Amino acid sequence: MDDPMYSLQDVIRCDLCETPVPPKHCDICHIHLCEACVGEHLSDESKDHYIVPFILRGITPKCTKHSTEVCTQLCTTCNIPVCPLCVAFKHEQHEVEDILTLFETKKLLMQLDLQDFEKNIYPKYQEAATNIPVQRADVNKRSQKLTTALDKQGEALHTEIDTIIQGMKSDIDDMDAQYIAAIDQQEVAINRTIPEITQVILDLKRLLDTSDVCLVSEYTSRTEEFRNLPAQFQVTSLPTFTPQEINREQIHQQIGSLSELAITFLLDEPRILTDIQTEYRSLFSVSCLSDSELWTCGGFTDNVLRLYNLQGELLSSVQTKSGNEPEDIAVARSGDLVYADYDDSFINLVSGTQIQRLITLRGWRPRGLCSTSSGDLLVTMDSDDCKQTKVVRYSGSTEKQSIQWDDQGKPLYSSAYGDKYLSENRNSDICVADYVARAVVVVSAAGKLRFRYTGPPSTPQESFYPYDITTDSRANILTSDHNNHRIHIIDQDGLFLRYIHNCGLQDPYGLCLDSRDNLFVAECFTCKVKKLQYYK
Numbered sequence: 001m002d003d004p005m006y007s008l009q010d011v012i013r014c015d016l017c018e019t020p021v022p023p024k025h026c027d028i029c030h031i032h033l034c035e036a037c038v039g040e041h042l043s044d045e046s047k048d049h050y051i052v053p054f055i056l057r058g059i060t061p062k063c064t065k066h067s068t069e070v071c072t073q074l075c076t077t078c079n080i081p082v083c084p085l086c087v088a089f090k091h092e093q094h095e096v097e098d099i100l101t102l103f104e105t106k107k108l109l110m111q112l113d114l115q116d117f118e119k120n121i122y123p124k125y126q127e128a129a130t131n132i133p134v135q136r137a138d139v140n141k142r143s144q145k146l147t148t149a150l151d152k153q154g155e156a157l158h159t160e161i162d163t164i165i166q167g168m169k170s171d172i173d174d175m176d177a178q179y180i181a182a183i184d185q186q187e188v189a190i191n192r193t194i195p196e197i198t199q200v201i202l203d204l205k206r207l208l209d210t211s212d213v214c215l216v217s218e219y220t221s222r223t224e225e226f227r228n229l230p231a232q233f234q235v236t237s238l239p240t241f242t243p244q245e246i247n248r249e250q251i252h253q254q255i256g257s258l259s260e261l262a263i264t265f266l267l268d269e270p271r272i273l274t275d276i277q278t279e280y281r282s283l284f285s286v287s288c289l290s291d292s293e294l295w296t297c298g299g300f301t302d303n304v305l306r307l308y309n310l311q312g313e314l315l316s317s318v319q320t321k322s323g324n325e326p327e328d329i330a331v332a333r334s335g336d337l338v339y340a341d342y343d344d345s346f347i348n349l350v351s352g353t354q355i356q357r358l359i360t361l362r363g364w365r366p367r368g369l370c371s372t373s374s375g376d377l378l379v380t381m382d383s384d385d386c387k388q389t390k391v392v393r394y395s396g397s398t399e400k401q402s403i404q405w406d407d408q409g410k411p412l413y414s415s416a417y418g419d420k421y422l423s424e425n426r427n428s429d430i431c432v433a434d435y436v437a438r439a440v441v442v443v444s445a446a447g448k449l450r451f452r453y454t455g456p457p458s459t460p461q462e463s464f465y466p467y468d469i470t471t472d473s474r475a476n477i478l479t480s481d482h483n484n485h486r487i488h489i490i491d492q493d494g495l496f497l498r499y500i501h502n503c504g505l506q507d508p509y510g511l512c513l514d515s516r517d518n519l520f521v522a523e524c525f526t527c528k529v530k531k532l533q534y535y536k
Helices: 035-042 084-089 099-208 213-217 223-227 248-255
Strands: 024-026 031-033 051-053 073-075 080-082 096-098 234-237 262-264 266-277 283-288 293-298 304-309 314-319 328-331 337-341 346-351 354-360 364-371 377-383 389-395 398-403 420-424 430-434 439-443 449-453 466-471 477-481 486-490 496-500 508-513 519-523 528-535
Touching: 024 035, 031 035, 035 051, 073 084, 073 099, 073 213, 080 213, 096 099, 099 213, 099 223, 099 262, 266 496, 283 328, 283 519, 283 528, 293 328, 328 364, 337 364, 346 364, 354 377, 377 420, 430 466, 430 477, 439 466, 439 477, 466 508, 477 508, 486 508
Parallel strands: 283 508, 364 420, 420 466
Antiparallel strands: 024 031, 024 051, 073 080, 073 096, 234 262, 266 528, 283 293, 293 304, 304 314, 328 337, 337 346, 346 354, 364 377, 377 389, 389 398, 420 430, 430 439, 439 449, 466 477, 477 486, 486 496, 508 519, 519 528
16 A cells, blocks of 8 residues: 555554554644544643544645644635634635535545446447447438339339439438438537546546645536436438329329428426416326316325316316226327226226216226227226236227237236336337336237336336326327436337436326327326426
8 A cells, every 4th residue: 555554664553552553633733543542632622633534634734824723614605724713803704614524525426426427427428429320320221211212213204204303312312411410410519528528537536536625625516517418309200202103194293202301309408387286185197188178186095086277277076986096097089088996997987077887897907098099998907816917908898909928928017016007109009107017018009019118228227117108299208207206208119318307396107298299297296287398
């Protein structure tokens, strides 16, 4: 070891009892102390003492204003070390802190920040930078497919349509240029930021090795500044080519149409547009009747279904038929409300103030509900013994499909008692938030497993508990992670896009979206419904 304290030739000892390797030091008296002698040394009240860890000896400088005094505090207003006399006569109105406490607190913060940068933030930027060439390759691959299709159609139409074909190719080039420009923008921002992060890491390491309290006290954490990737974009609509049968009288129409490239950006800081206070003691689910009206249901024996408008006015309330609290709710395409009664094994339909039984289950109990684009009803359900879980598709009260096993005959969903809510994606995938399995399980419309999402790579799976789930018009999947007070956004292939977490969410449970992709979040314990905008 380099520290002379541990030198074999000259072992540092306690100045009072000769105990080797003393862990403490009086920075005013300049003597080394073992733990046992600290109290004896402090008992000498004829002079001041300041005990610090041995490794931090010399942390208290001599006062430049009062030569007989030692600076044991730091004026955070002026950012200078001060002695008791300075505090009493010049800095009495300023904020002061104990030097040792401030130093150790700041060092701990820097250590945590360094760990965060090295383990979480920097790897995220590295991963994003690595993905840039893949995005470029995808642009070229898609462009080649479109160009090939156009060439094939152009050959059939011969020379009379060459001008039109060239014009459409030019459109592809323009859209490619837009796409590449967006990628270049992302690459420039990421590559510009990575050196900054590298420099921050180097600066943190240097600061962790210094004993200069002024430098340490000036340190301000920058982890939140870099936590979200800059210039993140998502392609929400890719150009496609739709060929038509050749009709020489309508050449232009017969060539087909080339859709436009559409790129949208997720907001770094989602905006809360509306804050609705409900009457529940705990709020679990929310479902849009329209863009301005929301059905809600709660828990803890609350058996009333309530309809609110965006002004927070209660428009309607309906008590469940059995008196049990509802497990989940969904608005059917007809506009009627459907709710699951877990205890009685019924799925009921609310029309106006009338309630009728839509589906009666035998040996199974309903969990989550989802009304599909085709008008079907998807239901997650547990067996009575809580040893099996499946997703069943109904048309009216008729079972059309059952999804329970993967290709190897293993259960797709956890079998233990626990919440499992679901949503149908725009591509007809069925997405289940399996709370017990700590995973979002996504299967195709045919019931084939597509992927499991257990959180982004930087997040330990054991901290991820997905509760509710919904999907937007861009086929993105949103799931509430209430333990961590945030919502995960992933694309239709399971790629993590970002969190919604920096807008004051508290214990988000239920989720739904209106026709404009505004997100409604039911907060369990505040019992509020918050309307959020998360796209530019």
